[in-house]
Amino acid sequence: MSNIIEVHNLNHNYGDVQALCNVNLTIKKGEIFGLLGPNGAGKSTLIKSLVGALKPTSGKIKVNGYQLPDQRKIVQRFIGYMPQNPALYEDISVEENIRFFARAHFITNPEEKVAQVIKFTALQKKKDKPVRTLSGGMKQRVSLACALVHQPEILFLDEPTAGIDPQLRQTFWQYFHELSAKGVTIFITTHLMDEAEDCHRLGIMNKGQILKVDSVKKIMALGQEFISIKKNGEWKEITPNAGLAEALYPYGLSTDIEEIRIQHENLQQIILKLCKEGDSK
Ligand SMILES: Nc1ncnc2c1ncn2[C@@H]1O[C@H](COP(=O)(O)OP(=O)(O)OP(=O)(O)O)[C@@H](O)[C@H]1O
Numbered sequence: 250m251s252n253i254i255e256v257h258n259l260n261h262n263y264g265d266v267q268a269l270c271n272v273n274l275t276i277k278k279g280e281i282f283g284l285l286g287p288n289g290a291g292k293s294t295l296i297k298s299l300v301g302a303l304k305p306t307s308g309k310i311k312v313n314g315y316q317l318p319d320q321r322k323i324v325q326r327f328i329g330y331m332p333q334n335p336a337l338y339e340d341i342s343v344e345e346n347i348r349f350f351a352r353a354h355f356i357t358n359p360e361e362k363v364a365q366v367i368k369f370t371a372l373q374k375k376k377d378k379p380v381r382t383l384s385g386g387m388k389q390r391v392s393l394a395c396a397l398v399h400q401p402e403i404l405f406l407d408e409p410t411a412g413i414d415p416q417l418r419q420t421f422w423q424y425f426h427e428l429s430a431k432g433v434t435i436f437i438t439t440h441l442m443d444e445a446e447d448c449h450r451l452g453i454m455n456k457g458q459i460l461k462v463d464s465v466k467k468i469m470a471l472g473q474e475f476i477s478i479k480k481n482g483e484w485k486e487i488t489p490n491a492g493l494a495e496a497l498y499p500y501g502l503s504t505d506i507e508e509i510r511i512q513h514e515n516l517q518q519i520i521l522k523l524c525k526e527g528d529s530k
Pocket residue numbers: 263266267268286287288289290291292293294295
């Protein structure tokens with residue numbers, strides 16, 4: 250798969266705050282890439298730089314071969330961006346909002362595309378309602394429809410499912426997988442670990458730096474195993490340094506061992522560990 254996004258030595262300062270420190274990253278065409286990290290890690294700043302909304306302090310960004318921010322007018326034609334807070338016109342209808350975004354992209358057959366995206370995001374029943382009358386989750390759905398109406402090749406989603414119910418989250422992820430299967434590249438930030446596990450690759454960010462980029466499987470493999478053994482009604486925790494068999498050997502297989510539980514560190518714990526390791530460097 251070819252690289253659709255290339256970031257070299259990217260830095261961004263807001264006055265004294267260094268929000269991005271020497272970020273290097275490549276994103277492959279058609280992948281779902283998840284960017285994770287604690288609050289203030291720099292995720293939104295990176296997304297805003299990648300959509301051409303922020304001028305970097307230094308470094309290079311290439312999206313589909315075009316340089317940012319200089320060629321942002323061209324880049325913005327084939328990318329979609331769903332910001333963290335929906336940027337919608339509250340007093341006009343759902344359909345008029347989507348039409349506005351369609352016209353802003355000068356697409357051919359705007360009415361056809363508006364109708365298609367309303368159907369895709371299942372907004373038919375709400376299309377005539379003013380946005381201000383919608384719930385937060387519905388507004389997120391409209392925001393997604395606006396980001397999709399010009400059929401972008403790359404979709405940037407900044408916490409698209411924050412504050413929405415599990416059913417709608419599932420629907421959104423169904424859309425993301427459908428789009429990815431059609432070759433759309435998806436760059437997403439999330440704090441939700443089940444969503445992160447649905448991505449093809451993950452980037453872990455902290456304090457403006459990318460600490461790790463790898464497949465979900467390889468990042469999960471960084472986790473440790475913990476063994477809990479219940480003997481005579483009491484639990485004892487052991488952390489195997491070598492193999493499982495070696496860790497269990499001293500306990501034998503006697504009948505007074507009532508239960509053995511083996512747990513693997515979860516993604517959240519692995520991310521926290523990577524951030525802590527990064528802090529101590
Ligand atoms: N407009 C701004 N002016 C000054 N500092 C800013 C601005 N926007 C962000 N920052 C700072 O830059 C750093 C990175 O912020 P950013 O919003 O990119 O983080 P984030 O990882 O997206 O956080 P969150 O998970 O809370 O959305 C933080 O220290 C933040 O306070």
